[in-house]
Amino acid sequence: MSRRVARQVAFQTLFQIDVGNCDVEEALQQRLADAVLDEANEQYVNEVVRGVYAYRAALDAQINDVSTGWRADRIGAVERSILRLAIYEIVFRDDVPVPVSVNEAVELAKRFGDDDAPRFINGVLGTVVRDGGFA
DSSP, X not given: OOHHHHHHHHHHHHHHHHHHOOOHHHHHHHHHHHSOXXXXXXXXXXXXXXXXXXXXXXXXXXXXXXXXXXXXXXXXXXXXXXXXXXXXXXXXXXXXXXXXXXXXXXXXXXXXXXXXXXXXXXXXXXXXXXXXXXX
16 A cells, blocks of 8 residues: 555544544554555554654644644644644654655645645645744
């Protein structure tokens, strides 16, 4: 399976944790049991979900800093989960090129977000990239 599918599984897991207020390990176990991923992509999902969860406060602070007029807790859960995932990749994952992180986040927004989500996600991530990651 592709990294795109793994990224979607990671997004869905993060969304489930955010909306369902469920345990990270429980959500990971459930999502990975339902997914068909090779070992490398399963490891990616585990690392990204745990990393986003560990740095959630810092990621949300970054979202607050760059999304003019919006706070992370006021952004829809879909968009918030996508932004957390993408910013985590941009800042912490050397194996994912920045343009790929941005493009994949926009694609997730097209698939799971509302009509304005792709433009919003692209704008926020563009600012993060321009500002060089964490403020």
